[in-house]
Amino acid sequence: MDSCYAPGLIPPDIALQQQLLSITAIDKTEEVTIEDALYRVVADDISAPFSVPMVDNSAMDGYAFSGHGVTAGSQLTIVGKALAGHPFEGDVKPGECIRIMTGADLPPSCDPVLMQEKVTLDADQVVVNADITLGQSVRKEGEDVTAGSIVVAKGTRLLPAHLSLLASLGIAQLVAYKTPIVGLMATGDELVEPGNVLASGQIYESNRTGLKALLAKMNVQVIDYGIIKDDQQSIAEIFTKASQECDWLISSGGVSVGDADYVKDVLDQNGKVDFWKVAIKPGKPYAFGKLGDCYFSGLPGNPVSSFVTFEQFVVPGLRKLSGANFNARPIFKAQLQSNFKRRPGREEYLRAFVENNEQGDAEVAILPGQGSAVMQTYSKANCFIKVPAQVASMAIGDIVEVQPFFEYLQ
Ligand code: AMP
Numbered sequence: 542m543d544s545c546y547a548p549g550l551i552p553p554d555i556a557l558q559q560q561l562l563s564i565t566a567i568d569k570t571e572e573v574t575i576e577d578a579l580y581r582v583v584a585d586d587i588s589a590p591f592s593v594p595m596v597d598n599s600a601m602d603g604y605a606f607s608g609h610g611v612t613a614g615s616q617l618t619i620v621g622k623a624l625a626g627h628p629f630e631g632d633v634k635p636g637e638c639i640r641i642m643t644g645a646d647l648p649p650s651c652d653p654v655l656m657q658e659k660v661t662l663d664a665d666q667v668v669v670n671a672d673i674t675l676g677q678s679v680r681k682e683g684e685d686v687t688a689g690s691i692v693v694a695k696g697t698r699l700l701p702a703h704l705s706l707l708a709s710l711g712i713a714q715l716v717a718y719k720t721p722i723v724g725l726m727a728t729g730d731e732l733v734e735p736g737n738v739l740a741s742g743q744i745y746e747s748n749r750t751g752l753k754a755l756l757a758k759m760n761v762q763v764i765d766y767g768i769i770k771d772d773q774q775s776i777a778e779i780f781t782k783a784s785q786e787c788d789w790l791i792s793s794g795g796v797s798v799g800d801a802d803y804v805k806d807v808l809d810q811n812g813k814v815d816f817w818k819v820a821i822k823p824g825k826p827y828a829f830g831k832l833g834d835c836y837f838s839g840l841p842g843n844p845v846s847s848f849v850t851f852e853q854f855v856v857p858g859l860r861k862l863s864g865a866n867f868n869a870r871p872i873f874k875a876q877l878q879s880n881f882k883r884r885p886g887r888e889e890y891l892r893a894f895v896e897n898n899e900q901g902d903a904e905v906a907i908l909p910g911q912g913s914a915v916m917q918t919y920s921k922a923n924c925f926i927k928v929p930a931q932v933a934s935m936a937i938g939d940i941v942e943v944q945p946f947f948e949y950l951q
């Protein structure tokens with residue numbers, strides 16, 4: 542078959558689709574307080590217990606009165622005052638008005654509010670200096686939210702604006718899906734925890750630190766299984782333990798085709814490999830499968846590859862597992878500021894920096910140092926450029942696809 546993908550590799554969109562199809566969302570729920578609800582996923586539709594605003598109120602500092610028969614030039618007598626939290630309790634009769642502040646309840650007979658800049662004030666008299674329109678500067682009852690309407694739908698991942706909205710409705714408690722438990726392990730005989738002295742041939746283990754920070758954005762509880770030696774038995778033992786303790790296990794390293802790469806074989810022997818080897822760069826050896834009821838992602842060991850496959854596969858997978866309505870990652874267009882050549886065959890994710898030029902148009906530059914071990918480039922980037930598999934070159938001025946890092950899209 543004629544394909545733009547290198548032979549033996551699964552196209553990334555098919556791999557992702559297959560992975561998402563195999564994931565069943567958590568269905569256990571629990572009550573959480575609104576203070577603990579950031580990034581939690583709502584398990585039931587939440588309806589407004591009352592309308593917002595509850596009664597008509599003023600959108601301006603000014604004067605409120607019955608608008609019938611009032612025109613530019615009319616004179617009104619001030620009979621009282623209403624502030625937010627201090628409503629005016631009396632009657633406002635024709636020919637009268639009250640001083641009113643933003644957010645104050647409007648007495649039933651009053652509509653509109655005239656902003657204070659549009660009157661002349663003389664002792665307790667106000668002269669209207671503008672035409673009057675009913676409804677002007679009035680926030681109508683139910684204008685923002687109607688009582689009984691769904692304000693936060695089942696499957697919503699709660700962000701700061703949702704929490705503010707729920708608080709404004711007096712909702713202090715809600716039902717959320719249980720938080721997924723994610724296990725994390727790094728394989729490699731060469732790996733040493735930061736803080737120790739390195740012997741010859743050793744390097745510091747850095748993937749768990751980075752992945753844990755990414756997971757901190759994700760509404761998951763992490764169990765850290767540490768650094769695991771490159772031998773089948775050690776890996777199999779952690780797989781067994783993690784499959785009993787976790788909903789998803791993420792490993793890094795040992796998933797390629799080297800002599801000390803046992804992860805895929807151990808997954809095969811102890812569980813099920815759904816797919817392995819994706820047409821993505823970096824990140825080709827990515828493996829996905831299951832260990833009992835526990836989902837498994839084998840990320841490649843190179844730090845950049847581990848981040849890229851986490852972004853492209855683990856983030857959407859964990860969103861689905863957590864019960865969240867899955868939203869595709871948005872892709873934006875920007876004008877390329879660099880030239881680029883390569884061998885086609887894999888979808889490539891280049892670390893890049895996108896910003897607006899003086900005309901306000903988005904421009905994106907490929908950062909130097911695209912090796913899959915070069916984390917420094919990643920640390921200076923704010924987005925990926927997504928290079929389709931068939932593309933062999935790109936030039937300055939081309940319009941390219943840009944995917945902001947997921948942590949900027951919360
Ligand atoms: P692997 O995928 O195990 O073949 O590893 C590929 C490269 O990434 C090797 O150079 C490893 O030393 C390095 N590497 C693997 N795991 C880690 C890790 N957890 N932290 C930093 N580098 C790693």
Ligand code: MG
Pocket residue numbers: 728729730771794795801842
């Ligand atoms: Mg290794």
